[in-house]
Amino acid sequence: MGRLVPAVTRALDILELFLDGDGTLSAPDIVRKLQLPRTTVHELVTTLAARQYIVQVPGQPGRYRLGVRPYQLGSRYAEQLDLAAEGQHVARDVAETCDETVHVAILEGTDVIYIAKVDSTHAVRMVSAAGRRLPAHCTSVGKMLLASLPEAERAARLPDDADLVAMTENSITDPVALRAHLEGVRERGIAVESRESNPDVSCVAAPVRDRTNRVVAALSISVPMIRWSDAREDELAGLAAKGAADLSERLGHRGATR
Incomplete structure (x- = not known):
């Protein structure tokens, strides 16, 4: 089995946090829950947002919810x-x-x-x-x-x-x-x-x-x-x-x- 890639693991950890609570998170929430450096979280959140895995919550600057991409992947999984x-x-x-x-x-x-x-x-x-x-x-x-x-x-x-x-x-x-x-x-x-x-x-x-x-x-x-x-x-x-x-x-x- 190959080596796990830490950056990918952390990105997936962030996405899985959205499965709990009200489905919205801020960068400080992620830092606190995952005990990651703020700079690392900022970079990961920016990347996930750029790829439409997460999006900012309208009217709530700095808070994010899941974007369209996880839904598309889930729908494709369900089809199979x-x-x-x-x-x-x-x-x-x-x-x-x-x-x-x-x-x-x-x-x-x-x-x-x-x-x-x-x-x-x-x-x-x-x-x-x-x-x-x-x-x-x-x-x-x-x-x-x-x-x-x-x-x-x-x-x-x-x-x-x-x-x-x-x-x-x-x-x-x-x-x-x-x-x-x-x-x-x-x-x-x-x-x-x-x-x-x-x-x-x-x-x-x-x-x-x-x-x-x-x-x-x-x-x-x-x-x-x-x-x-x-x-x-x-x-x-x-x-x-x-x-x-x-x-x-x-x-x-x-x-x-x-």
Whole structure:
């Protein structure tokens, strides 16, 4: 690995300071936060401003905010993101940690479509495949995605007369009961499905957000009932939340998720 260039490192340190606070900084702020010489900060700020990485705040002489160039770079990065590929990478990491089957899914209408999947190495495991479509209300990923919709949109997709199929005897088929259940999911930030799509499997799921804070997918961990317990549910809920946060970060999300 080559040597890090100090001037470049300092310039990037300055840019990353704008991620916190109100998004504006003065040269003295930068000197204080990074403990750099004033002359060095002045030179770096002048260079960054000349290249449109930062610009002066109108009406506030000496204060700077991010310029157009970081936005252009971020937009180009976002254009190159592949949710399925990034999801597969994160699902693999989560599966290696818990040795259970991990899925990433998106919502289409009132169904979910699995776009990434990594299997458990256990002999007894959930059998599924990327590309499979299931009714959202019967799955943890689907519940998480439905719960994350704006209330009006959720009501439109799940009217009182919605015909909700039952995949098992545990599936929720009453739209009113489902909407009440989804409110609990929304509050907790974790969805649990207990033998609702498969009588021998339970799952937990967490929301995946993009750089605009919009929920674009959900990540779940599926476990055969022979390995399921309240303690295991709590453990896997934490792992699912961490995996979803990792995937969100790969998609450019930053900050609070609620």
